[in-house]
Amino acid sequence: MSLLRAKIQDVFNEPACEENRGKDAKARKKGCSKPLTPGAAAGGCAFDGAKIVLQPITDVAHLIHAPLACEGNSWDNRGAASSGPTLWRTSFTTDLTELDVVMGQGERKLFKAIREIKEAYGPPAIFVYPTCVTALIGDDIEAVCKRAAEKFGLPVVPVNTPGFVGSKNLGNKLAGEALLEHVIGTVEPDDAGPYDINILGEFNLSGEFWLVKPLLDRLGIRVRACIPGDARYFDIACAHRARAAMMVCSTALINLARKMEQRWDIPFFEGSFYGITDTSEALRKISQLLVKKGADPEILGRTEALIAEEEAIAWKKLAAYRPRLEGKRVLLNTGGVKSWSVVHALMEIGIEIVGTSVKKSTVEDKQRIKQILKDDNHMFEQMAPRELYDMLSEREADIMLSGGRTQFIALKAKTPWLDINQERQHPYAGYDGMVELVRQIDLAIHNPIWRQVREPAPWDCQPAVREELPSTKSDSATLHAVQEFAGTTADDFGEC
Incomplete structure (x- = not known):
């Protein structure tokens, strides 16, 4: 555990980050990520962050040493794609139970699982991930991985990122540390070139x-x-x-x-x-x-x-889309590199940015947004669902680009929405990707469904009766009033 603590402190002290270099030694040790609140890992824990970074390595077996639910919550957490191997799509876990914890069978069960994967799949490497449970009971993951690598003759990489050590972003960085320590530089290519x-x-x-x-x-x-x-x-x-x-x-x-x-x-x-x-x-x-x-x-x-x-x-x-989209207003509720790169991309075709989220953006990302938008009035750290709904329902934006978590806010506000986060179904990178992004925005904004859903429901359109039927009239008078009402025309109804 002391080794993991040292790695975390090293990751927080990031010299390549301009903001971090400007801090004193004490502030650098705290890092840029907010500490997790116990029981509130909805934004992702360190284990989840490590899986995000490493799982797209497609020919590797990813083994989760933990109870079953840990792997169930993290499997397929991004829409990455593979051009070949599919082993990364197979879910491996030791499925630790209460009995295993009580009887101290965790390390033995892990070693057995590594052997079974080696014999059944023969991967070039196995990545082993502990989680909160196995870290707390003290299973020595690195020792088991080292012994298994010697025994079975293949790399077994410990990715020591239990969820409680920090945020998803910290898990990303610790995954990079695992690659540096155990993978990168272990093979010498025979075809290295200048390009x-x-x-x-x-x-x-x-x-x-x-x-x-x-x-x-x-x-x-x-x-x-x-x-x-x-x-x-x-x-x-x-x-x-x-x-x-x-x-x-x-x-x-x-x-x-x-x-x-x-x-x-x-x-x-x-x-x-x-x-x-x-x-x-x-x-x-x-x-x-x-x-x-x-x-x-x-x-x-x-x-x-x-x-x-x-x-x-x-x-x-x-050029075909510019007349249809120029002047349209877009709200971006995303983060990271997309908070500024997508802003720049959309402004190139005349789309107006009414706001962009910077919740997951670095200081450098925020500086880029200021340079692109010329001010920081359109930047928001976070926006409460109610505020987001009010903004969209008042038609301050023609479309919202975000992830799946906020799509229902836009749909409830009867506003077009497009997924640009990891769950998206269309690629948006490169020249062709930019064309595809604009095409999807055009399809979403001009979809005729929005005009239909914004119309009042038929039951909200009440007829404007010229005068109320008096309850005290005689039967003949009531019949006459009904006949008169039956003879009304469309002009006699209220507007809908």
């Missing part, structure tokens, strides 16, 4: 990295390792021989990028593949870093030619 790069913090959600990789292939740039999206264990083990790296989500893996630069001299930059301008800028920076590391400078010219060609195609496709 090899790493992509860090890219999860290949809905397969969107597959829209970017062909662009790099056309430039002769090879992605040595994409961590973690559609990754293979061997590729990550060889990642230390890349010449440059691009970091997509700094909140998750900035410690991984920094330490790889320190150990193996792999320069990195933070960029985005969302939006035309940002995609082009990312391709330029990748080429520039490779040239600094010894690649032929002619790649710079080829990069500009590719950018000009792809931008012309994308803008031509987007």
